[in-house]
Amino acid sequence: MSKQYALVIDDERDIRELLTLTLGRMDLLVETAATVAEARERLAGRRYALCFTDMRLPDGSGQEVIALIAAQYPETPVAMITAYGNVDAAVDALKAGAFDFVSKPVDISVLRRLVQTALKLSEEKRSEQTTSAGKLIGDSVPMNELRATIAKVARSQAPVYIAGESGVGKELVARLIHELGPRSGAPFVPVNCGAIPSELMESEFFGHKKGSFTGAGADKDGLFHAAQGGTLFLDEVAELPMHMQVKLLRVIQEKAVRPIGARAEIGVDVRILSATHKNLARLVELGSFRQDLFYRINVIELRVPPLRDRREDIPKLASRVLERLGKDNGTPPARIEPDALKALLSYDFPGNVRELENVLERSVALCENNSIGLDDLRLAPRERTASAAAEIWANTPTDFGAPPPPVTTRATPPQARDADDDEDDDFPSDLAAAVAETERAAIMKALEATRWNRTAAAKQLGLTLRQLRYRLEKLGIE
Numbered sequence: 001m002s003k004q005y006a007l008v009i010d011d012e013r014d015i016r017e018l019l020t021l022t023l024g025r026m027d028l029l030v031e032t033a034a035t036v037a038e039a040r041e042r043l044a045g046r047r048y049a050l051c052f053t054d055m056r057l058p059d060g061s062g063q064e065v066i067a068l069i070a071a072q073y074p075e076t077p078v079a080m081i082t083a084y085g086n087v088d089a090a091v092d093a094l095k096a097g098a099f100d101f102v103s104k105p106v107d108i109s110v111l112r113r114l115v116q117t118a119l120k121l122s123e124e125k126r127s128e129q130t131t132s133a134g135k136l137i138g139d140s141v142p143m144n145e146l147r148a149t150i151a152k153v154a155r156s157q158a159p160v161y162i163a164g165e166s167g168v169g170k171e172l173v174a175r176l177i178h179e180l181g182p183r184s185g186a187p188f189v190p191v192n193c194g195a196i197p198s199e200l201m202e203s204e205f206f207g208h209k210k211g212s213f214t215g216a217g218a219d220k221d222g223l224f225h226a227a228q229g230g231t232l233f234l235d236e237v238a239e240l241p242m243h244m245q246v247k248l249l250r251v252i253q254e255k256a257v258r259p260i261g262a263r264a265e266i267g268v269d270v271r272i273l274s275a276t277h278k279n280l281a282r283l284v285e286l287g288s289f290r291q292d293l294f295y296r297i298n299v300i301e302l303r304v305p306p307l308r309d310r311r312e313d314i315p316k317l318a319s320r321v322l323e324r325l326g327k328d329n330g331t332p333p334a335r336i337e338p339d340a341l342k343a344l345l346s347y348d349f350p351g352n353v354r355e356l357e358n359v360l361e362r363s364v365a366l367c368e369n370n371s372i373g374l375d376d377l378r379l380a381p382r383e384r385t386a387s388a389a390a391e392i393w394a395n396t397p398t399d400f401g402a403p404p405p406p407v408t409t410r411a412t413p414p415q416a417r418d419a420d421d422d423e424d425d426d427f428p429s430d431l432a433a434a435v436a437e438t439e440r441a442a443i444m445k446a447l448e449a450t451r452w453n454r455t456a457a458a459k460q461l462g463l464t465l466r467q468l469r470y471r472l473e474k475l476g477i478e
């Protein structure tokens with residue numbers, strides 16, 4: 001196994017040298033920093049298996065370092081070096097997220113035990129990330145409850161219906177149910193019911209025999225066949241047309257499919273998981289979804305909470321996304337500046353985790369020095385909580401809906417724009433309407449410039465296609 005790195009942050013040279021020597025004997029490669037600023041740089045440069053920080057540093061506090069690590073490098077355990085007998089400082093450090101503390105003068109045997117525990121912790125966190133359960137990030141109460149429910153329903157064979165808004169992680173949950181259950185050795189087959197043309201649906205699901213209809217040039221196995229022994233995940237199940245709902249119900253009841261043009265039925269052993277961001281019960285009431293099928297697929301209902309109801313998960317999710325992006329780009333993970341993190345924490349994320357991923361991906365492209373500032377996020381003020389929206393609006397009065405700056409430069413600071421703005425004192429009487437108008441104008445301009453090519457327009461606006469679609473729907477633009 002390759003050697004692991006430890007980081008020692010202390011302004012006293014003696015302590016740095018003592019810890020470097022001691023940790024070196026424990027087979028760790030040690031790097032040091034004397035200030036918070038240096039520590040930031042070091043942390044951005046590599047992943048440390050363990051970190052020690054002094055309480056008082058020339059340009060800040062050890063608590064600041066602990067908070068930074070907790071928010072941006074949650075896999076790295078950090079211990080505080082405290083003055084002997086300073087219980088308050090030790091308690092504060094633990095509250096801030098340190099896993100332990102060492103008092104000066106450092107007792108070598110205590111230090112050795114601490115290092116062993118820390119490395120074990122670090123290892124556990126790393127392997128947790130690579131197992132299924134670790135893929136579902138979030139330690140909030142609703143996420144822990146969800147994780148427990150997933151583990152329970154994974155053991156059962158009952159159909160599970162996963163409800164939740166768009167982008168909350170329904171497919172991820174479905175995958176975990178499969179991976180944690182007895183069918184994990186067999187295929188997990190996801191199917192987006194909204195993406196298959198109605199006339200091809202039967203053949204896609206059940207397969208067909210050669211020559212059974214025009215264009216059926218060879219035998220084809222259906223999705224049920226592909227999922228044999230495993231799990232079929234019906235995503236966007238609300239989009240199933242009525243005639244398919246009837247056929248699907250039959251297959252679920254009979255546990256057999258008949259490919260188009262085949263004489264005999266084939267037995268299928270498939271667990272059905274389904275999901276939609278729509279209110280399926282309401283669709284049943286309205287008559288557009290069959291009640292009998294609803295009861296069949298909805299034996300167990302599982303709800304994935306929206307991100308705004310578990311905001312405490314945002315830092316960890318963000319840090320994992322930035323780590324992945326860093327790896328993809330061959331750079332250290334980007335940092336999030338405190339005001340940007342604050343804005344993320346108060347944003348409502350109508351597109352949930354997927355939107356967080358998109359926001360961060362765009363921010364990484366826009367930011368300078370691998371550090372994401374408030375301007376780089378380009379969050380839509382209307383979608384933040386009321387108080388946060390008011391606060392942010394005050395900082396970025398004309399930023400919303402404007403075309404994005406070139407990718408390599410930082411967004412124009414609001415102050416610079418204010419200086420050019422003659423109508424500085426002209427406050428809109430209806431802020432929301434004014435924002436919508438600006439947004440509409442920018443979107444229309446981009447659509448016209450790209451001859452209504454949504455993908456190209458989204459690119460011009462610095463949005464993902466999904467984000468543009470969301471805005472078109474919100475503004476009622478056909």
Ligand SMILES: Nc1ncnc2c1ncn2[C@@H]1O[C@H](COP(=O)(O)OP(=O)(O)OP(=O)(O)O)[C@@H](O)[C@H]1O
Pocket residue numbers: 135136137138164165166167168169170171172173235276277317353354357
């Ligand atoms: N708790 C989580 N931890 C880590 N990643 C997550 C989590 N929740 C969602 N994601 C990620 O967010 C993205 C969207 O998740 P997913 O596709 O599962 O959402 P969905 O609810 O099925 O969306 P849709 O309704 O649009 O189909 C994926 O990249 C997924 O990996």
